[in-house]
Amino acid sequence: MRTRTPSAARRRITGTAAAVAGCTALTLSLSAPASGAPGGGRDLARQTLPASDGWASAEGGTTGGAGAGADHVHTVTTWEEFRAALAAGGDAPKIIRVVGTLDATRDGCAAFEAPGYDFDRYLADYDPAVWGHDREVSGPQEDARAASAKNQAAAIKAFVPANTTIVGVGRDAGITGGSLQIKGVDNVIIRNLTLESPLDCFPQWDPTDGARGAWNSEYDAMVVYGSTHVWIDHNTFTDGRHPDSSLPRYYGELYQQHDGELDIVRGADLVTASWNVFADHDKTLMIGNSDGAGATDRGRLRVTLHHNVFKDVVERAPRVRFGKVDAYNNHYVVPAERYGYSWGIGFESQLVAEKNSFSLPAGVEAGRILKKWKDAPVTVAGNHVNGRPVDLLAVHNAQFPEEALRSGAGWTPTLRARVDHPRALPGLLTARAGAGRVC
Incomplete structure (x- = not known):
């Protein structure tokens, strides 16, 4: 009997399964290692972005704080220690090791309230039955809310300097209630952090937002703003203890206390986000935040998204303006309720989305994966839905002919260090993506 030779795709899947079986979480030593060589060996804090691993590997690559001397290696266990470590040493290469969960809001929202702020009074003053829908809110309570929000912003934002590596130690390191500002x-x-989305203590009511008004919130878990060479790897972004389903409603509208999980905006460039989990969120990942930002964004916002999991997210995975964005080998687990879209095609965007996999529940059609915000070309190829190849552009255009999209983003990605078969992604990324799963 002749022995069959497995197909290339099957060999790739089998090899991936073996890699998953042999993968264990990396536990970091708290001692400062001496090695600063490219790659950094097995010490996560000294590792650098490999060559050809997405846009952040271009134009000199991304090394973070890999070359930090012993006096610039910090181990922190509280939010206060973390912010002090960020501020120490200027732009000299720096490593910050996070042990346990840093809580930026452990004293609760009351700690940020400005004198005179009274939420019950706020609700009474701006009730649409009293205030209406034709003007924005103003007056003493809105002023007190804004002052309270300013207090919270000052307490929970942490500004990351150049040449810095921030890494979680072990499986359970993370930040809750904080907003990392790059x-x-x-x-x-x-790398290797669980980031629970900040909860805005003081959302603003905007009666002019839509027909019914809306609550608008601030604070992303992470913002890359006007920065270059940023590698975001093996993190878990989640709403954690405060999913939208747990939030109250006022004036008949959701009291929205979340903004985004990750925003890449205002001239940011050369970013790679790899092996992360984005979970349980609405407005998840935005690349470019304004159609009018061409002066800063045109020719920038080059971002690679690969081997990430987007699980039960409603929209923006990502939504793109301007940038040349390469989204490949990501896995999407689409929620049965409230799903909007995954890939938002925005002003002057050039998204290439290839070899991704989608798990769609019954009742959600594949045509909804794409969303046309503005006319822009897009390349989609080799994507799988529920284990089968699907031409996502064709099914979108058939389902939404009035919002038909053009094919051909106009560029071909070359910075792909590893490409897996889409059928391998559900198992591979379930085992390997997110915090505590660095191999």
């Missing part, structure tokens, strides 16, 4: 810097690595 703003106007170069060369940052963030």
Whole structure:
């Protein structure tokens, strides 16, 4: 009897399964290692982004704080220690090891309230039955809310300097209630953290937002703003203890206390987000935040998203303006309720989305994966839905002919260090993506 030779696709899947079986979580030593060589060996804090691993590997690559001396290696266990470590040493290469969960809001929302703020009074003053829907809110309670929000912002934002690596130690390191601001810097690595989305204590009521008004919130778990060479790897972004389903409603509308999980905006460039989990969120990942930002964003916002899991997220996975974005080998587990879309095609965007996999529940059609916000070309190829190849552009255009999208993003990605078969992604990424699962 002749022995059959497995197909290339099957060999790839079999090899991936073996890799998953042999993968164990990496536990970090708290001692400062001496090695600063490229790659950094097995010490997560000294590892650098491999060559050809997405846009962040271009134009010099991303090394973060891999070359930090012993006096610039910090181990932190509280939010206060973390912010002090960020501020120490300027832009010299720096490593910050996070042990346990850092809580930016452990004293609760009351700690941020400005004098005179009274939420019950706020609700009474701006009740649509009293205030109406034709003007924005103003007056003493809105002023007190804004002052309270300013207090919270000052307490929960942490500004990451250039040449920094932030890494979680072990399986259970993370940040809750904080907002990491990677703003106007170069060369940052963030890995192995569970980031619970900040809960805005003081959302603003906007009676003019839509027909019924809406509550609008601030604070993303992480913002990359005008920064370059950023590697975001093996993190878990989640609403954690406060999913939208747990939030109250006022004036008949959801009291929305979450913004995004990750925003990449305002001239940010050369970013790779790999092996992360984005879970249980609404407005998840935005690349470019304004159609009018061409002066800063055109020619920038080059972002690679690969081997990430998007689980039960409603929209923006990602939504793109301007950027050349390469989204490949991601796995999407689409929620049965409230699903909007995954890939938002926005102003002057050039999204290439290839070899991704989708798990769609009954009743959600594949045409909804794409969403046209503005006319822009998109490349989609080799994607699988529920284990089968599907031409996502064709099914979108058939389902929404009035919102038909053009094929051909106009560029071909080359910075792909590893490409897996879409059928391997559900098992591979379930085992390997997210915090505590670095191999």
